[in-house]
Amino acid sequence: MSKKESLAIISIFLVIILGGFWANKKNFALIFRKYNYNQIESWNQISSTIENEINSNFFLKSNLSNLYGLSQKMLSKNLVGNFEYIKDNKGILHLYQEDLPADNFIKGMSWLKEKTKEKEIPLLYVQIPDRVIEGFIKDSWAVEKTSKEKTINQILDAVREQGISNLDLREDLIEKKFEYDNFFFRTDIHLTTQAEWYILKKIIHKLEELGCSFYNQEEILNLNHYEKINNKFLGNFGRMTGKYFTQLDVFERYYPKFETNYTRTHMITDEKFEGSFEEIVMNGYPKQGRETIYWVTDYMQFTNPFYNFENHLSKNDTNILLIMDSFGFRTAAYLSLLVKNLSIIDTRYQGRYNMTDWALQLFDYDAVVVLQSTFLLSTEFMPVILKNPNAEIVSVTTPSVVKEGELYEIEITVRNIGQEAWKEEDQVRLCIFQDGVDYGFRIKLPENIEVLPGDEYTFIQKDFYILDKNSTFLEYQMVQEGITYFGEKYGVTITIEKN
Numbered sequence: 001m002s003k004k005e006s007l008a009i010i011s012i013f014l015v016i017i018l019g020g021f022w023a024n025k026k027n028f029a030l031i032f033r034k035y036n037y038n039q040i041e042s043w044n045q046i047s048s049t050i051e052n053e054i055n056s057n058f059f060l061k062s063n064l065s066n067l068y069g070l071s072q073k074m075l076s077k078n079l080v081g082n083f084e085y086i087k088d089n090k091g092i093l094h095l096y097q098e099d100l101p102a103d104n105f106i107k108g109m110s111w112l113k114e115k116t117k118e119k120e121i122p123l124l125y126v127q128i129p130d131r132v133i134e135g136f137i138k139d140s141w142a143v144e145k146t147s148k149e150k151t152i153n154q155i156l157d158a159v160r161e162q163g164i165s166n167l168d169l170r171e172d173l174i175e176k177k178f179e180y181d182n183f184f185f186r187t188d189i190h191l192t193t194q195a196e197w198y199i200l201k202k203i204i205h206k207l208e209e210l211g212c213s214f215y216n217q218e219e220i221l222n223l224n225h226y227e228k229i230n231n232k233f234l235g236n237f238g239r240m241t242g243k244y245f246t247q248l249d250v251f252e253r254y255y256p257k258f259e260t261n262y263t264r265t266h267m268i269t270d271e272k273f274e275g276s277f278e279e280i281v282m283n284g285y286p287k288q289g290r291e292t293i294y295w296v297t298d299y300m301q302f303t304n305p306f307y308n309f310e311n312h313l314s315k316n317d318t319n320i321l322l323i324m325d326s327f328g329f330r331t332a333a334y335l336s337l338l339v340k341n342l343s344i345i346d347t348r349y350q351g352r353y354n355m356t357d358w359a360l361q362l363f364d365y366d367a368v369v370v371l372q373s374t375f376l377l378s379t380e381f382m383p384v385i386l387k388n389p390n391a392e393i394v395s396v397t398t399p400s401v402v403k404e405g406e407l408y409e410i411e412i413t414v415r416n417i418g419q420e421a422w423k424e425e426d427q428v429r430l431c432i433f434q435d436g437v438d439y440g441f442r443i444k445l446p447e448n449i450e451v452l453p454g455d456e457y458t459f460i461q462k463d464f465y466i467l468d469k470n471s472t473f474l475e476y477q478m479v480q481e482g483i484t485y486f487g488e489k490y491g492v493t494i495t496i497e498k499n
Contacts, residue, residue: 085237091246092186093237094132102151104425105372106158111385112368113162115360122210122367125159125166126203127152128191128327129173130374131184148374155372167206169199185249188235190296193252196330197223203331203369204338207320212366216315219258220337226254229287233295251295253282256337261313267306267343267355267362281309281333299329305349306359309336316340321365323347323356327373354483386426389418391478391487394456398474401495407465412443412476413458414451417487422451427481430459435473442479471495 086094109125116123132147152170159166172178183195191199201221204214219225233251234243260277273280285298301307319341322332325348336342343363345355360368397411412430422428422445429442443459451457477489 085241087246090181092131092181092184093241093246095189095237100148100151102155102158106155109155109159109164109370110162112356112370113164115357116368119360119365121360121365122207122212123164124203124206124210124367124369125164126199126206126369126371127156127166127168127170128199128371128373129170129183131189152374165206165210167202169202172198172202185233185235185251186246187238187241187243187249188233188296189237190235190327190329192249193254193330196328197254197334199371200331200334203335203371207367207369210367212318212320214316214318214338217338220334223254225257227257229253229255231289231293231295234292235296236294253287253295253298254334255282255287259313260311260337262336263310263312264301265308265310266301266304267308267358268304277333277337281336296326296329299333300344301346302326303346303349305346306355307344308363309342309344311336311340311342314338314340318366319343319363321345321356321359321363321368322371323369324371325373328371331371357483385483386418386420386422386428386480386486389420389422389428389478389480389484389486391415392417393476393488393490396476396490396492398492399494400492401497402465403497404499405465407463409460409462410464411458411460412490413456414478414487415456416451416453419453421453422457422478423449429479429481431477431479431485432461433475433477436475470498 088094113123130148130152132149156166156168173180173183178195178198182192185192204217204221208214214220229252231251231253233249235249238245238248256277262275262277262280264273264280265271278284281300282298283300283302285293285295289295314337316339318339320335320339321343322328322335323345324332325346332342332344341363343359343365345359359365392415394413394415395411396413397409399408402408414430416422424445424447428451429444431438432441432443433439434441443461445451445457449457471493473491473493475489475491477485478487479485
């Protein structure tokens, strides 16, 4: 047995011993005492609660990950876990993920093309390079298991066929206009700040070709006008593999030396915040800190689906709508310095609302930019829109009188008299209004069920109940979430007998 293998085995034993040390009754008891089990609805929730507590309180967790990663490195392993993480020959970590279908995204782009065409707004599609580029990973099967090239090509072909202006940033890496090593973090899914700054300049140049004006770009895009802060950084991949499996990253942040003044509006709540770039666009992290801080979220409004930045000191009158996910945080941040208004739609949190359609109605944009990452291709930045949907209520089975607290069953049979099939993936559901208000109650179609034009489907809700009412008026109508209610609306009054 070699010295390297012996050290690795010793490290693995340390992992096992330290892991067992934590798993004692006292620590579990502390977790269980913290929660009121009358408020926990299921064993899944209990399991999730314990998992979250362990992740947040397990003080040895990072040490165990570090020891495990070190042992794998000593054994010259490029795989961590059950093939979840693959380290390439440049030390960059990759996460195994199945290739994702792009049909709904392509339909969404087609819808957006028509919307922007109606309003005569330029539309720009920007494709962020895939993290996996052939030639940087030793094993061909690893490329096959982690690459998204097939999906990217499918999307770009469709975008070009539709005549949408586009930037394929993969070309820059292939032609070595920007070094692959500096484009991706080693331990995190996201792009480096240098990469996002590069993407920003490419977008600005393309938007100028589409008619947008950025008079002071030489000033804003000059890094000499910023204070540069560097922090060592262990990203989200590194939290699982430990900091010794590959080298730590360096996270760069750029603070403007010039005066800035912003208003940030959260469009869902209409909350407004005012202040400088550092206060409003960045999120108040300390300039110096430990590698355990997740610096990526130092930019923009994480988990907020729709927000707007008004730059009061902008020398340009340009208004931009940027549709993106977390891969565009720093691109968007520094773009805000070049425009009058920048609206952000974060595709991951759009939910049942069509934020894109709403934004296009609220503001007069000079351009719309879709900044698409390869890791979140399953995200739909707008739902598929049904054309002229219609529905007929065939029958309703609902009791007219129930006892207080009593559970009952309702059945509503609906016929599709529109032109397109209904399915859950398009968020077509039965809405139940209570006393004229949509409180969000839905009966969904099961997966793999399509209600074709002319067909009927019976929506069934078991164990339905109403609390604290003498009577209530329920109405049933079909809805495509975030788009429109459609078809016949049928109402029934239910009287509640008090016990």
